[in-house]
Amino acid sequence: MSSGRRAARGLSVAFLCDRCGREAVQALGSDARPATCPGCGLRFEAPAGGALPASRLLSRCLRCGLDRLYVQKDFNKKAGLWVFIVAALLSVPTWGLSLLAATIIDLILYFALGDATLCYGCGALHRGFRKNPDHGDFDIHIQESVDRRVRTA
């Protein structure tokens, strides 16, 4: 888990393993090595260097090539949850002040984190890219049209 976090600092794409469904993180760049699934050891070749836009603006999913992408905060829900669990345990001796602190910490985490670009088709999560103005927030209508396209393909 710690190695995955470190890779996420640069350009990377995270996706679910085809074989076992665990999350694999593929670092990107000219010297990127193939990713290995932490669950089953399946290797994924790095996307070709040419696929990486020099502008660091994504136009297509680096995993499946779909051009329907959306942007959301790269917020680690698990970390946020732990902040609250610890705060709840501490709230008795601190008369609830720790819960207030946890809310503030969560807000800080939320705004300190960058944006991640997600693919409507395969759910791959791209980190470290600049926000493409063409990409908006998640839109259920786009998701439905993409789902329909996948089903009928």
Ligand SMILES: [Zn+2]
């Ligand atoms: Zn796997």
Ligand SMILES: [Zn+2]
């Ligand atoms: Zn995709």
